[in-house]
Amino acid sequence: MRLPDQNKRRKIAEAAVRLFSERPFEQVRLEEVAAAAGVGKGTLYIYFKSKDELYYSLIYDGFADLVKRLEEQLRASQSDYSGKIRVIVSGMVEFAQSHPQMIDVMRAAGVPDANSPWGAKLRELAQLIEKVIRQGIAAGELADTKPELTALYFTAMVRAIMLHGPREADAQAAAQHVSGVILGGIGKHGR
Amino acid sequence: MRLPDQNKRRKIAEAAVRLFSERPFEQVRLEEVAAAAGVGKGTLYIYFKSKDELYYSLIYDGFADLVKRLEEQLRASQSDYSGKIRVIVSGMVEFAQSHPQMIDVMRAAGVPDANSPWGAKLRELAQLIEKVIRQGIAAGELADTKPELTALYFTAMVRAIMLHGPREADAQAAAQHVSGVILGGIGKHGR
Amino acid sequence: MRLPDQNKRRKIAEAAVRLFSERPFEQVRLEEVAAAAGVGKGTLYIYFKSKDELYYSLIYDGFADLVKRLEEQLRASQSDYSGKIRVIVSGMVEFAQSHPQMIDVMRAAGVPDANSPWGAKLRELAQLIEKVIRQGIAAGELADTKPELTALYFTAMVRAIMLHGPREADAQAAAQHVSGVILGGIGKHGR
Amino acid sequence: MRLPDQNKRRKIAEAAVRLFSERPFEQVRLEEVAAAAGVGKGTLYIYFKSKDELYYSLIYDGFADLVKRLEEQLRASQSDYSGKIRVIVSGMVEFAQSHPQMIDVMRAAGVPDANSPWGAKLRELAQLIEKVIRQGIAAGELADTKPELTALYFTAMVRAIMLHGPREADAQAAAQHVSGVILGGIGKHGR
DNA sequence: AATGAATGAGCATTCATTCAT
DNA sequence: GATGAATGAATGCTCATTCAT
Numbered sequence: 001m002r003l004p005d006q007n008k009r010r011k012i013a014e015a016a017v018r019l020f021s022e023r024p025f026e027q028v029r030l031e032e033v034a035a036a037a038g039v040g041k042g043t044l045y046i047y048f049k050s051k052d053e054l055y056y057s058l059i060y061d062g063f064a065d066l067v068k069r070l071e072e073q074l075r076a077s078q079s080d081y082s083g084k085i086r087v088i089v090s091g092m093v094e095f096a097q098s099h100p101q102m103i104d105v106m107r108a109a110g111v112p113d114a115n116s117p118w119g120a121k122l123r124e125l126a127q128l129i130e131k132v133i134r135q136g137i138a139a140g141e142l143a144d145t146k147p148e149l150t151a152l153y154f155t156a157m158v159r160a161i162m163l164h165g166p167r168e169a170d171a172q173a174a175a176q177h178v179s180g181v182i183l184g185g186i187g188k189h190g191r
Numbered sequence: 192m193r194l195p196d197q198n199k200r201r202k203i204a205e206a207a208v209r210l211f212s213e214r215p216f217e218q219v220r221l222e223e224v225a226a227a228a229g230v231g232k233g234t235l236y237i238y239f240k241s242k243d244e245l246y247y248s249l250i251y252d253g254f255a256d257l258v259k260r261l262e263e264q265l266r267a268s269q270s271d272y273s274g275k276i277r278v279i280v281s282g283m284v285e286f287a288q289s290h291p292q293m294i295d296v297m298r299a300a301g302v303p304d305a306n307s308p309w310g311a312k313l314r315e316l317a318q319l320i321e322k323v324i325r326q327g328i329a330a331g332e333l334a335d336t337k338p339e340l341t342a343l344y345f346t347a348m349v350r351a352i353m354l355h356g357p358r359e360a361d362a363q364a365a366a367q368h369v370s371g372v373i374l375g376g377i378g379k380h381g382r
Numbered sequence: 383m384r385l386p387d388q389n390k391r392r393k394i395a396e397a398a399v400r401l402f403s404e405r406p407f408e409q410v411r412l413e414e415v416a417a418a419a420g421v422g423k424g425t426l427y428i429y430f431k432s433k434d435e436l437y438y439s440l441i442y443d444g445f446a447d448l449v450k451r452l453e454e455q456l457r458a459s460q461s462d463y464s465g466k467i468r469v470i471v472s473g474m475v476e477f478a479q480s481h482p483q484m485i486d487v488m489r490a491a492g493v494p495d496a497n498s499p500w501g502a503k504l505r506e507l508a509q510l511i512e513k514v515i516r517q518g519i520a521a522g523e524l525a526d527t528k529p530e531l532t533a534l535y536f537t538a539m540v541r542a543i544m545l546h547g548p549r550e551a552d553a554q555a556a557a558q559h560v561s562g563v564i565l566g567g568i569g570k571h572g573r
Numbered sequence: 574m575r576l577p578d579q580n581k582r583r584k585i586a587e588a589a590v591r592l593f594s595e596r597p598f599e600q601v602r603l604e605e606v607a608a609a610a611g612v613g614k615g616t617l618y619i620y621f622k623s624k625d626e627l628y629y630s631l632i633y634d635g636f637a638d639l640v641k642r643l644e645e646q647l648r649a650s651q652s653d654y655s656g657k658i659r660v661i662v663s664g665m666v667e668f669a670q671s672h673p674q675m676i677d678v679m680r681a682a683g684v685p686d687a688n689s690p691w692g693a694k695l696r697e698l699a700q701l702i703e704k705v706i707r708q709g710i711a712a713g714e715l716a717d718t719k720p721e722l723t724a725l726y727f728t729a730m731v732r733a734i735m736l737h738g739p740r741e742a743d744a745q746a747a748a749q750h751v752s753g754v755i756l757g758g759i760g761k762h763g764r
Numbered sequence: 765a766a767t768g769a770a771t772g773a774g775c776a777t778t779c780a781t782t783c784a785t
Numbered sequence: 786g787a788t789g790a791a792t793g794a795a796t797g798c799t800c801a802t803t804c805a806t
Binding site: 386387390413416421422423424425428 | 768769770771772773
Binding site for chain 3: 597598599699718719721722723725726728729730732733734737738739747750751753754755757
């Protein structure tokens with residue numbers, strides 16, 4: 001008797017992420033996913049209850065991973081709040097780079113149901129960012145009238161660059177730019 | 192002999208926009224679109240070659256409309272470049288508000304094929320924004336190292352608010368915030 | 383525009399009855415039914431909501447037809463109650479002969495849900511028989527302590543002959559035998 | 574080395590009979606049977622070659638058991654032929670009562686292939702009954718032109734009562750009624 | 765032009781059976 | 786012997802598209 005192989009689950013997830021990032025949900029056949037993962041079609045159903053569950057669990061895992069990384073990086077960071085903002089943006093860009101699929105996966109997954117596990121994770125990410133901004137404001141280092149909206153811009157901007165930005169764009173340079181705009185805007189100050 | 196009835200075409204387009212904004216592409220049945228438009232299923236094929244063509248032509252028309260409005264508003268505007276930026280953001284938010292479907296329609300439509308008509312329109316919008324920024328820089332009023340990236344942020348931020356922003360959010364207040372962040376960032380400039 | 387063709391519905395029903403009588407429900411593929419009926423697979427779903435509905439509507443129609451025939455034949459018959467019993471058995475055997483499939487179709491359909499339309503029809507048949515027996519009893523011509531059980535024997539006996547009886551068995555001779563056993567059993571023997 | 578455990582085989586058979594009597598063949602999953610029997614799915618295949626074999630062997634065993642009981646009861650009985658008929662019907666009803674599943678199991682099992690082991694057993698039952706009738710005729714106690722058909726009625730009538738008869742129906746009263754109808758029909762009425 | 769009946773490719777999911785452990 | 790993870794054939798149903806009327 002073989003035991004449920006978590007390694008196999010990972011192979012399936014990886015194959016699925018790849019395919020779901022290439023084509024929208026409904027155009028990905030589970031048969032392909034199985035073939036790409038090197039398993040039988042039925043095996044998918046041992047590890048995931050349905051196509052939907054497979055799909056959404058990928059998104060959830062992706063976000064959960066990102067949130068976890070950011071929390072660790074923020075905890076480790078000793079910098080001021082501008083620095084923390086840069087850490088967040090940089091982390092998000094880096095994540096988007098090493099998981100190029102996730103961006104597309106997220107694209108295809110419409111507006112999250114607030115109650116869905118992955119919708120909750122997305123909200124968690126926004127709240128993490130919002131918290132940092134508020135702390136920065138309290139520390140007198142940042143100024144923002146609607147941090148909850150600004151938090152949304154982070155993901156939106158990173159996503160925009162990843163999706164539509166020039167392909168050659170050096171990721172860290174892009175991250176710098178995003179951080180720069182968020183922190184300083186494009187208006188000339190000091191005048 | 193009846194001529195292709197442009198009025199009927201519009202009724203179909205309106206019904207389609209409504210439905211495509213409620214559910215993703217693959218979940219909208221042409222039969223529903225026909226029913227909602229009050230025409231027969233076969234009639235759709237007189238005015239649109241296929242489901243895809245119907246869908247993408249909606250997006251194209253939406254963007255074309257937006258670009259046209261913005262060009263007019265910018266031409267009419269006498270303000271400085273900060274003001275022009277505000278005009279653009281405000282126009283985009285207003286458009287998103289009066290065409291709440293478009294946002295979702297755009298969401299569902301993956302990364303545009305650069306060659307597709309609607310991809311071209313989207314690019315046109317970005318270039319319009321980029322041009323204003325560059326002119327602002329030339330005029331010494333704005334500062335931005337990568338205007339082509341910043342241009343992307345506009346749509347991304349407006350979209351983020353529309354999709355995930357607090358429902359009560361007053362649209363023009365949100366537009367102000369977006370403009371504010373773009374123009375001034377959230378860092379205290381100590382100046 | 384073609385109108386829903388009731389002729390086509392009948393062709394489908396006929397093909398389905400044939401196939402369902404050859405093999406049990408789950409072994410009949412709708413694709414075969416469609417092919418046998420000379421229509422496309424999707425056409426089945428225009429006339430029947432699902433495989434189940436197709437199946438049960440066949441049974442219902444079969445029973446409804448039988449009940450209707452029997453009622454007519456009884457109304458036309460001038461004979462005494464023994465004669466009426468013979469009319470019923472003869473009608474049932476004749477029906478089973480001209481619809482050899484129905485017997486098997488009914489076989490596959492387990493115990494009828496009392497609430498299902500076809501369960502109701504089956505009950506109607508039993509009640510029709512029971513009523514005749516009770517009238518015969520009231521007329522002093524028949525004697526039976528449990529007409530509601532006897533009514534059940536009719537279908538059971540006809541079915542048994544059709545399913546397991548010798549193939550050469552002349553149908554009307556078999557009907558005679560069934561009637562004979564039943565009447566011998568419940569007829570008063572002048573003692 | 575363990576020997577094939579006949580106790581385990583029986584547990585599987587019991588679980589299977591229960592489930593096959595609740596739902597038709599194709600709706601019973603072997604996984605359930607295994608679970609209900611408290612064994613692993615693979616174990617079923619040690620004791621039964623396939624789902625079909627499991628199923629038909631249940632039916633065979635049921636009929637074999639019934640035939641064996643009837644033969645014993647007939648051998649023990651000292652009564653006349655009417656009495657023997659009553660013994661048979663009573664035995665069948667009793668059997669159906671204590672094996673309520675078998676009735677349904679038999680229902681689901683289409684017309685027996687005459688060559689299948691269980692088809693042969695069913696035939697054996699019919700022949701047992703037929704033989705008694707013929708002996709009764711020879712003894713001048715019964716009269717029947719087609720004992721081979723009458724034999725079929727036994728099972729049919731018992732089955733009808735079990736499947737469709739009123740639930741409250743006292744089993745032995747029902748048996749009496751069946752015997753009564755049959756005997757009234759084939760008994761000499763002193764004329 | 766307009767219609768909706770007809771079509772059939774396409775696909776998620778189930779489940780009997782196998783086989784590595 | 787016993788197990789249950791793995792497999793993939795099999796099938797009901799949907800829906801974009803066509804076309805007879």
